[in-house]
Amino acid sequence: LVARMRPFGTTIFAEMSALAVRTGAVNLGQGFPDTDGPPEMLAAAAAAIRDGANQYPPGPGTPGLRAAVAAHQRRFWGLDYDPDGEVLITAGATEAIAAAILALCEPGDEVVCFEPYYDSYAASIALAGAVRRPVTLHPTDDGRYGFDPAALRAAFGPRTRLVLLNSPHNPTGKVFTAAELGQVAELCQEHDAVALTDEVYEHLVFPDAAAPHIPLATLPGMRERTLRISSAGKTFSCTGWKIGWVSGPAPLVGATLRVKQFLTFAGGAPLQPAVAVALGLPDSYFTEFLAGQLQRRDRLVAGLREAGFEVLRPDGTYFVTAGIDALGGRDGIEFCRELPARCGVVAVPTQVFYDDVEAGRRIIRFAFCKRPEVLAEAVTRLHGLR
Ligand code: PMP
């Protein structure tokens, strides 16, 4: 194995899901829903397979899906992208992130990101031979997460090439406010950096959040330097389909396509028309999806508090982070490895998503995108910790 990949072992998600299978624990670790997405989308995929959409689709994605992605962004965020040249379909957001980083970073270039960061960021940055410059998110007095603006400024320098921003943010559930996005935008422009925005949770911002979802690309001067990334997995409960997309100015999307051609070339032929159907569903789909996740959030947040965790209520995503201090937890990895034996529940430690391991050592993450009866069972089991 090449040196630059040696620090990366098995992903925490694979480890913890295997632990759940082995122990029969309720799996609130890896973030995937336990119900299927919209029936119209599922039917469209079945019909596409039956009707012969089973060979390579065009490398940049089917024209129908590219048009649907552009229409969706116009409809929800007022962003205009040309489906021919400014939209690219990828194998999930994961491939979009990897291809963009590989396309834009020379060895030694620096990528500013917030930590805890989604685990594929660090690996993709390493594969490119680039260097990550993490800015730590810390719990704040209002029960959310924030960062020190001076630390953000200090993370930028002459080698900064990219800023990788995930909002709504996994694992903290933070939704970046207009003021915070303004700081990021200003520094991007000052340092002539490109922004890669991971917005896979764009439809999962709760009504009581500190801010609505604001795509960074909508800020003045940012559209021309931002690659927006999203995917179908979260919004349409089809994480196994791995249909994602990138939108942005043609030169940046074209660079990403140049790399993507040789990673997977293309994928998901029958799934692409089905995701196009889903993106065009009426507003009621999106509001009901959010309302369902809000109920789940509130159920799990209450249950975790009853069980003795210090919960930071998330503004977005379907994850909640919880401090383990009050339960005597000293190390999240140890705590999560023991949790199935102690009470039959699986969670993931967040310290694996930090360079500053101490900042996350006693915070773990639960996913609440599960059926109400599954959450109820998990809460009953967690009560056993007291
Ligand atoms: N970014 C974030 C923040 C995620 O949580 C995930 C995982 N679900 C991804 C990217 C990957 O998305 P996909 O499954 O579409 O590759």
Ligand code: GLN
């Ligand atoms: N995004 C999901 C999570 O954060 C899992 C993705 C994965 O397993 N790679 O839990």
